[in-house]
Amino acid sequence: MTRVIILDTEAMQAISDENHPKHAEAISYAELTRQRKKRLQQARVVVPTCVRVEAALDHRKPASAAFNRFGIDDIGLDQTTASVAAHIRCQHGAQISVTDAHLGATVLQRFANDDVTIITSDPADMALVSAPVDVNVITI
Numbered sequence: 001m002t003r004v005i006i007l008d009t010e011a012m013q014a015i016s017d018e019n020h021p022k023h024a025e026a027i028s029y030a031e032l033t034r035q036r037k038k039r040l041q042q043a044r045v046v047v048p049t050c051v052r053v054e055a056a057l058d059h060r061k062p063a064s065a066a067f068n069r070f071g072i073d074d075i076g077l078d079q080t081t082a083s084v085a086a087h088i089r090c091q092h093g094a095q096i097s098v099t100d101a102h103l104g105a106t107v108l109q110r111f112a113n114d115d116v117t118i119i120t121s122d123p124a125d126m127a128l129v130s131a132p133v134d135v136n137v138i139t140i
Helices: 009-016 023-038 051-052 062-071 079-095 098-110 123-130
Strands: 003-007 043-048 073-077 113-119 135-140
Touching: 003 009, 009 023, 009 051, 009 113, 043 051, 043 098, 051 073, 051 098, 062 079, 062 098, 079 123, 098 113, 098 123, 113 123, 123 135
Parallel strands: 003 043, 003 113, 043 073, 113 135
Antiparallel strands: none
């Protein structure tokens, strides 16, 4: 079983902006995963591409240096994942953003059998969009 850490928009913004009030906290989770990779433990840090777009993180810009340093993987929105995300939005209505729905669909489609931790500023929505998969939610 792989340990997967999924970042939401605020976690992405915190990692990429040294002046963000939650920068140190978000960096610490990414650093922990990087250390596990070095010890050959199965661990990944990922971000759904809709989240990266909402966080306005462009890999080509200097602000993405921290993102690139930790080897954070993009998880794209393919046709199947888009359908699952649309279903999540239909189930829960407008309270669920497109980015939250994509994050939930990522959990359901790609990591349902893994040890998933979501770093977020909105724990209630993350638990909602990830159900019925049991995820660890860390609030920053």
